[in-house]
Amino acid sequence: MSKVAFGKTPDGKTVDLYVLQNGRITVKISTYGAIITSIEVPDRDGKLDDVVLGFDDLTGYLGKHPYFGATVGRVANRVAKGKFTLNGHEYTLATNNGPNTLHGGLKGFDKVVWKAEELESGDGPSVRLSYTSPDGEEGYPGNLSVSILFTVTADDKLKIEYTAETDKATPVNLSNHSYFNLGGKNSDTIRDHEITLNADRYTPVDDTLIPTGEIAPVADTPYDLRKPTVIGARIDRLQNEPRGFDHNFVLNNPDGKLTLAAHVYDPKSGRVLEVSTTEPGVQFYTGNFLDGTDKGKGGVAYKQHQAICLETQHFPDSINHPSFPNTVLEPGKKYSQTTVYTFSTR
Template identity: 50%
Template sequence: MNKLRITICISFLSFFSLLTQNAFSQHLVGAKKSFITKKLMGKVQEQDVFQYTLQNKTGMQVQLLTYGAAITNIVTPDKYSKMSSVVLGFDSLSQYAGSENQLLGSTVGRVANRISDKKFTLDGKEYTLSSDIHGGVNGFDKRIWKAKEILKKNEPAVEMTYFSPDGEEGFPGNLQITVTFTLKNNNELVIDYKASTDKATPLVLTNHTYFNLSGGKDPKALSTQLTVLADQFLEFGDGSMPTGNILNVKETPFDFTTSKTIGKDIEKVQQHTNGYDVTFVLRNQTGKLALAAKAYEPISGREMEVYTTEPGVVFYSGNWLSEKLKGRGGQSYTKNGAFCLETQHYPNAINTPQFPNTVLRPGQNFSSQTIYKFLVRK
């Protein structure tokens, strides 16, 4: 009888072990996997344009476009575990390539932001540009980039490259640039910029993604709580052109040293820029990666942390968005419907000697990193 009981127990344990193993295997099969997909979206300038979709193990997704090396979509969970987009975007390639596109998600260069009078002098020679803002009439945001898929440590990435020839938009030097977008399994989107040149040239790179962390629940971003790790900002005049003066944020509408909503003081800065369009001088000036800003949206519980090696961040409150702009799903966008946190060197630095250097020279390798990390407060 005892031998029979022992045999039955052993059989039961073996059966239970098999069930457990099967259940575990099914759990692994059902688990989300990191992947990259590629889709032809059409042609611009008679060149093929592709969309890449990156997904990590948690299910977070990032979509990229080779037109403008643009971030077209970021899908993250809210406090109820519902997945939805947290950035503005379009449905079609023709919209991204059209005149209505306000740099949505684009990589901006050769010099992001402003250069006064669209002129600068470098090594004794004066250069005249096609425009005073965002790299020229046809800056990097309007170029077709080459792309290569990378999957390391089960984390998907896309490396985009562009060759900017000497004289493009008025800038000197043949510039080779690489921007790599990596989606980490801890819900970090890492952007690595690298560049080299054969002639001295100014270089200021950034990404121009518009964030609305409510995931579509609030058409405006004015209730988003923002913190910026900066005690100073660049004084500016009409058109947000820096004057060269660096001012303290204390007792001004630009004080985000402690968390406050974007909308709290926005009416106090309307006179020059129709809202916030300001460059903050970050506390971190070491060139090493550090936290620059945090944004929290109470409706969704989403929080975004921004880390960068750059000395500044431009905070733009979507001042010129309007209902005329039809976005994803035919949705009408609205003024202050999103915000940008553009990590970069200071605007007009090439014409402002007291600002940190933005000139890249032959033999030097430009390197910069920015991370957008997405979290949830329950």
């Protein structure tokens, strides 16, 4: 593991980049936004390439972008109309995605500098990033202390372990928003990737991407991704969402143990990504709103369907749906979730 300077924020805070390696894969993590800026993994011929979208320097991340590699919170995904009621009190949040709140609000966890601690665990090189979100930040109640442990293991895994504690009841739903293209930085589409999701059900959404409250079976619908499916061909079957997928899938993981959620394969490079999680859901997003305005690594203009996101989390807008898994963290309790990305080839 090594640490390099990554720049400073406009208010003068130093930002570092932690480089975690195991000899085959290299992961870079910024203290700004707890952002994964790079994941280099080999293809079937051993050639290394970066398989996540992002920027070459801090300046790109300081500007407006679609959460490339970011840790999103206090509540990942959407909260309908920026409102929720908890213990008889209505809370109002900033709306930054049409009528809704998205990924924590105007200044979510992706826009703060985290404190870093280098660790050498038994699994491999690790860095722990910590941040305390003050009571009232972005409208959320309670002082929330968050810790995220990133580890690159000897068997080519990136393990992310999240924990949080609060002094007042508050919704918590943390996730990472990496955009993956297993073809590497010169690949301009994920339409040829194959995906498998371990989900028998999904949550249909309205025209602002808020769940309707229904938990529907995927069987006999275009959302049935339980067998290897070419992403582009399945996007073309979507009728109500012509742009692509941006849906929460209900994972077959009722007991909250670490379970395989997704399997992604790029036939050209041979790279495989497996995502395992303790979370009940995964938001599968196919980069629908990438439109060439974001100039990323090497000046590449990121286009629609150039990457996918697999955001492990509780369901969107869970705080407003009592039938969804609970996202409220109470004082004296600990929030914890683990997500593991495993890289291989075939």
